[in-house]
Amino acid sequence: MTETVTETATETIRIRPARTGDVGAIKTLVAPLADQRILMAKETVAYYESLQEFRIAESQDGEVIGCGALHVMWEDLAEVRTLAASDAWRGKGVGHALVERLLGDARALGVSRVFCLTFEVDFFKKHGFEVMADQSAVDPVVYSELLRSHDEGVAEFLDLARVKPNTLGNTRMIKEL
Numbered sequence: 001m002t003e004t005v006t007e008t009a010t011e012t013i014r015i016r017p018a019r020t021g022d023v024g025a026i027k028t029l030v031a032p033l034a035d036q037r038i039l040m041a042k043e044t045v046a047y048y049e050s051l052q053e054f055r056i057a058e059s060q061d062g063e064v065i066g067c068g069a070l071h072v073m074w075e076d077l078a079e080v081r082t083l084a085a086s087d088a089w090r091g092k093g094v095g096h097a098l099v100e101r102l103l104g105d106a107r108a109l110g111v112s113r114v115f116c117l118t119f120e121v122d123f124f125k126k127h128g129f130e131v132m133a134d135q136s137a138v139d140p141v142v143y144s145e146l147l148r149s150h151d152e153g154v155a156e157f158l159d160l161a162r163v164k165p166n167t168l169g170n171t172r173m174i175k176e177l
Contacts, residue, residue, distance in 0.1 A: 002016065002017070003015060003016035003017075004016075004097075004101055004104075006093065006096075006097035006100075008092055008093035008097075010092070011059065011060065011092060011093070012059075012060050013057050013058070013059065013065070013066075013093060013094060013097045014057070014058045014059075014060075015055050015056070015057050015058075015097055015098060015101040016055065016056055016058065017052070017054070017055060017056070018051050018052075018054035018055065018056050018067070019051075019056075020048065020051060022051075022054070022056050022064060022067070023044065023047045023048060023051065025056070025064035025067070026047055026054065026056075026064075026067045026082070026084075027044065027047065029064070029066065029067050029084040029085070029086060030042070030067075030082060030084050032087070033084055038119055039082060039084060042082075050069060050071065053069040053070055053071050053081075054067055054068070054069045054082070055067065055068055055069070055070075055098060055101050055102060055105070057085070057089075057094045057097060057098055059089070064086075065085060065086050065088075065089040065094055066083075066084060066085040066086065066089060066094040066095065066097075066098055067082060067083070067084055067098070068080060068081075068082060068083040068084070068095075068098040068099065068101075068102050069081050069082045069083075069102070070102040070105050070106055070109075070114075072109060072111065073115070075110075076110075076111060076112045076113055077111065077112075077113050077114075077115060078106050078109070078111040078113075078114050078115070079114070079115045079116060079117075080099060080102050080103075080114055080115070080116045081116070081117075083095060083098060083099065083102075083116075083118075085098075095120075095123060096126075096127075099124075099127050100127075102114075103127070103175070103177065106177060107177055111177065112176065112177050113174055113175065113176055113177065114129075114174065114175045114177065115132075115172070115173070115174050116129060116172075116173050116174075117170040117171070117172055117173075118170055118171055118173060119170055119171070121171050121173065124173050124175075125173075127175065128175045128176075129173040129174060129175040130173060130174060130175070131171055131172070131173055132172040132173060132174050
């Protein structure tokens with residue numbers, strides 16, 4: 001997928017794949033949310049390593065105003081992560097446009113379920129996500145395979161004790177596509 005354009009009530013927002021030159025902007029978007037313990041800060045190298053997972057939201061004048069990533073965890077499962085919008089653009093449809101694009105990307109990849117770990121429960125409920133009531137969201141064979149992953153997001157999905165101090169009290173949510 002290339003870029004998509006979303007019209008809000010007052011603005012046009014362009015969503016496109018991230019490029020290496022966007023890493024600084026991604027870090028700038030994430031930093032205040034990491035300071036507030038809403039998102040986890042990552043090392044710069046981690047953003048470069050996962051850059052192909054990121055989508056960037058731009059204003060009409062080309063300003064980077066938001067970001068989000070879709071991380072595939074298994075054949076039928078992916079995670080929306082690092083969803084952020086600049087302070088000036090919160091509440092203006094940036095998050096909505098990014099989530100819709102990431103869900104479209106998930107469908108294009110053949111993923112049938114999308115997970116997120118969030119404080120923004122109401123926002124994600126508006127997009128069809130539900131709080132995960134069942135801790136065993138995958139069958140035991142897949143669970144044992146996922147345990148081999150070194151990715152912290154996978155550990156958060158599995159609700160492993162070792163990530164409890166890092167999850168900041170977020171709510172685990174999932175959406176069936």
